[in-house]
Amino acid sequence: MSGRGQGQPADGQPHDAMPRYSHPSMVEGMDPTATSDDGAVVLALRAGDETVFVDLVRRYQRPLLRLAQTFVPSEAVAEEVVQDTWIAVIKGIDGFEGRSSLRTWIFRILTYQAKSRGERERRSIPMSAFEPRDPGSDRPAVDPSRFRPSSDARWPGHWAEPPADWGSDAEGRLLGRETQDVISSAMDTLAPAQRLVMTLRDLEGWDSDEVCAALEISPGNQRVLLHRARSRVRAALERYFHEATLV
């Protein structure tokens, strides 16, 4: 994990809603992708700790939803799939053996639930959303008209219209609410697998290994999806900053 949600002892230090338990037998034999807190979380869940449970739900709800949306077309159905996943997690937690990280386990449950539901919804096996060549998404990072053509004698492929300066106040504006809305909206237009990978990497802060483990995709596949997503969102920000100058 990216270091979030670490519990603190109840001694006046910041409380992150996750009390710490320790039990050597849970920590022994955990696989390297597991977080050091997995053993503590699993114990807490088995003991019925509702704070830990709710914290887990809040932490993973958005990424699980995005993953579900790569399998099923509607947001409503995706929400149901996530709900069914949490129920399966609750029912299965006693049998969790720690051979993978808790997160990977949860995401695999979701994948299973989503695939079943996706098949039921469409009565056919959907093409994998993680195929690098899903149709309609194979666009260049930047519109080719922005570059000199390959027939250009002196600078083939170089910028004809370079990226515009986003302004001296760009850094401040990038932090603002309006920019967040631009990014959010742009991400809503992405192919679901692209949106999912960018959500996990750039919004949730997962690293590449964590994403590949949870989604069971290769690093190369992951990078292609991330690349397309980021390119599109940058382009949306470029349009936004450009339009702001046309007042």
Add this chain to the structure above:
Amino acid sequence: MDAYVDDDTMTTSADELACNELVELVTDYLEDALSPSERDRIERHIATCDGCTRYIEQIRGTIAAAGRLTPDDVPAPVVDRLLAVFRASRSDRGET
């Protein structure tokens, strides 16, 4: 035009990167997934190309800005429903 070209040549040499190639390699570059020689090509290029330097900055800015998007709260009814299932499953096991 910002790209540097040796006075003796009229066109960029074969191993030099064009801007439209670089923009497709940005993610691999930032992920440190390029071979040393490819990385080198990129860095030589951006050393003299303002357009590509700015493009990479904008990608970095996009990533940083995206990192500030906070998730919507999970709706309370959703949490409540799940808590009910959670409690029931624990009491079924004889845990209180």
